[in-house]
Amino acid sequence: MNKKCCRLDSGTKLPAVPENKKVVVQEQENDWPSHWPLLSALMILLVMLILEFGFSYKPQFPLNLIIYSLAYLLAGYNVLGLAFRKAMRLDFFNEFFLMSVATIGAFSIGSYSEGVAVMVFYSIGEWFQDAAVNRAKRSIKALLDIRPDQVTVLRDGKTAVIDPRKAAIGDLIQVKAGEKVALDGELRSDTAVFNTAALTGESKPDSKRRGETVLAGMINLDRVSEIEVKSLFTDSKLSKILEMVQDATARKSQTQLFMSGFAKVYTPIVFALAVLVCFTPYFFTPDYNFQQWFYRALVFLVISCPCALVVSIPLGYFGGIGLASRNGILFKGSNFLDVMTTIDTIVMDKTGTLTKGVFKVQQVVTAGIGEKELIAIAAAIEASSSHPIAKAIAAYAGEGSSKMKATDVQEIAGHGLKGNVNGKIVLAGNSKLLAKFDVNYPPKVDELVDTVVVLALDGTYAGYITISDELKEDAQQAIQRMHQMNIQTVMLSGDKSAVTAKVASLLGIDKNYGDLLPDGKVEQVQKLKDQGRRIAFIGDGVNDAPVIALADAGIAMGGLGSDATIETADIVIQNDQPSKITAAIQVGRISKRIVWQNIILAMVVKVAVLSLGAGGIANLWEAVIADVGVALIAILNAVRIQKMKIM
Helix, strand or coil, rough: CCCCCCCCHHHHHHHCCCHHHHHHHHHHHCCCCCHHHHEEEEEEEEHHHHHHHCCCCCCCHHHHHHHHHHHHHHHHHHHHHHHHHHCCCHHHCHHHHHHHHHHHHHHCCCCCHHHHHHHHHHHHHHHHHHHHHHHHHHHHHHHCCCCCCCEEEEEECCEEEEHHHHCCCCCEEECCCCCEEECCEEEECCCEEEEEEHCCCCCEEEEECCCCCEEECEEEECCCCEEEEECCCCHHHHHCCCHHHHHCCCCHHHHHHHHHHHHHHHHHHHHHHHHHHHHHHHHCCCCCCCHHHHHHHHHHHHHHHHHHHHHHHHHHHHHHHHHHHHCCEEECCCCHHHCCCCCCEEEEEEEEEEEEEEEEHHHEEEEECCHHEEEEHHHHHHHHCHHHHHHHHHHHHHHHHHCCEEEEEEEECCCCCEEEEEEEEEEEHHHHHHHHCCCCCHHHHHHCCCCEEEEEEEEEEEEEEEEEEEEEECCHHHHHHHCCCCEEEEEEEECHHHHHHHHHHHCCCCCCEEECCCCHHHHHHHHHHHHCEEEEEEECCCCHHHHHCCEEEEEEEEECHHHHHHHCEEECCCCCCCCHHHHHHHHHHHHHHHHHHHHHHHHHHHHHHHHHHHCCCCHHHHHHHHHHHHHHHHHHHHHHHHCCCCC
């Protein structure tokens, strides 16, 4: 979207994130328009008005024309230049041309001070608008542009400081206490503590252990830590987040699209009405005075400038995107702020969304074998698997299980594993695996709700291990908040129906469906859409990407989520907290409310002053004060979004 009401005729999309911090400083300085000519014009105008009204001294022609013309050119050279360039492209219906016509018209009838005042105060309004928009852009960039420009790499036993773009996957980097992590990787030190606020919006320190993921942008709070690089600089989650935010401001909301189209129609209509105000009274008024009605037409043109609307609306959405980013929520476009205000049904995946995706052993039941031996055997055969269940068993077994080794391990799809441990044929999997090999087991195993790993040794049932996922701390609070917002909640899961129903019952979720493959999730969401529901879907796995794409608003859990899911999603929750879902809705509602406050304020004031101007009651001074005043109020109203707090 083109920034229609700023003195620099540029797009509102943020420029590419600079790679050098010095460039950022220079860019911030250049964002501000040169204000000394404008201040000089303001001083000349004030001096002339003081002389005229305070000391009853009014310079005569041509001295007054020369003085006011100087002030006019100092204040309006940018506006006049833009109006001329647009006119050369046959674009006459814009606010720059409108202001140029109105002020030059004022000079043509001898209203020099009023013509200068219109241009000075209009330019001051533009100056504040530029500053507010640039501040909104920079607040988003400054929030996320935290990538270090150097990194310490350990190579051949020596350290070297290099550009993070030159680091390779597999390199070992060293991060000192207080330094930012430059690249995504895995922690190779035993433990470390990181501040993740820049990525997640959470100030609470995050403790990491060896092998856990560390992301670029985190700050090392503890001691010197070593991290093995797992992704290139351009592929880090932080780099992708920056790209998302850069693109976000270019995606226009429906309100912005409407107002852009409205401005294109509105401006020529205003020109036509101004012409009618000027010439129509000639046919109906016996004592028609051209100068009087021409003046009223000029008032009409000044007050009709759509600046307050065109600038304050995108500024309101910039503020919403910035507010969300500070709270660990990334909107990929202002259009999704609007979408979130319409959501009446939230559909959620279970694992990784409402639960931590970290499985723990809950119960071990044996038959004819000791508990430690059963766990050691299970850990040995599961050692070759990277499945979360296998990791949970290995963690529960501890170091003692490493004495046993499994051989000839084969995976039986949809059932489990078969292998040889210390000379015994071991089956480890679900009850269907034992049934497949004609091994008898107690019927109660099929009645268990939690995930169950059943074991058999040499064709004889040996016991089972129950494993379950942990609920996230704020999951119940999130569901309660959704219900307070009159939003229906639905949970979909590939886990078995009994487990899904148990979690849904604990959290108070309205509907739940288990045993679903990816196409089953798509089918359930499509059914809801066919009922006319407005749906937000939240997930984290690769299998959730199709459903996220189908939903009206697709939300990805950015910490645990797969790259495919994050790429497909419209909104990314960086800290994986389900309570941020309702926060995203709240940000959308705040943004939309303030945008419409600005629209209504601007339209009411403009219609009132347009009527007064056409009737000869309002003059050019009142018109420009009303126009600039409304613009400033709208801007201040939009800017305050960035200071708000959300639950």
